[in-house]
Amino acid sequence: MPQYWLMKSEPDEVSIDDALAAPDATVAWTGVRNYQARNFMRDGMKVGDGVLFYHSSCPEPGIAGIARVASGIKPDPTQFDAKSPYYDAGAKKEDPRWLLVDVQAVRKTRLLALPELRAKPELADLIILRKGNRLSITPVEPAHWKVIEKMLA
DNA sequence: GCCAACGTTGGC
DNA sequence: GCCAACGTTGGC
Numbered sequence: 475m476p477q478y479w480l481m482k483s484e485p486d487e488v489s490i491d492d493a494l495a496a497p498d499a500t501v502a503w504t505g506v507r508n509y510q511a512r513n514f515m516r517d518g519m520k521v522g523d524g525v526l527f528y529h530s531s532c533p534e535p536g537i538a539g540i541a542r543v544a545s546g547i548k549p550d551p552t553q554f555d556a557k558s559p560y561y562d563a564g565a566k567k568e569d570p571r572w573l574l575v576d577v578q579a580v581r582k583t584r585l586l587a588l589p590e591l592r593a594k595p596e597l598a599d600l601i602i603l604r605k606g607n608r609l610s611i612t613p614v615e616p617a618h619w620k621v622i623e624k625m626l627a
Numbered sequence: 628g629c630c631a632a633c634g635t636t637g638g639c
Numbered sequence: 640g641c642c643a644a645c646g647t648t649g650g651c
Contacts, residue, residue, distance in 0.1 A: 482649090484649095507647095508634080508648095509634090510634095530648085530649065530650085531648080531649055531650085535649080535650070588650080605631085605632080606631070606632040606633065607632085607633090607649095608632070608633060608634085608647080608648045608649070609633095609648095610648090
């Protein structure tokens, strides 16, 4: 059974175009520093799962592409890099605190901006649209995925 | 830049 | 374990 996820990225850091331009259209999803988001990767993600590639903290936030989970979990190397903004002095090599998966871009889509998503009654329960939600990785119901695919068709 | 909402920290 | 203070996220 395929599962679906929504993953936020700041396009200034990694946009859907950046991901498509990368070797194999694959990028390591570095920088997750929230335990709930980490646990979704660790406990829920499987290779091949569908990903909605979401642009956040930008002029037009919204879904910008489709991707897939392309690897199992691995330690996020940026936690050990003192020069990285994602450095975590408390993380130990033998017991990494932060994890990542590889994400492979499948295609760029037209931008499904937030107001358009909010206007769909069928998406009212999409986690990303719920008030106050800040999680950078959230599961997506198959029904929601279908609605979004239809909007992109 | 503002601010609501949420997560984390640390004193007790 | 409680909870106030503080930090972060992210849309606007």
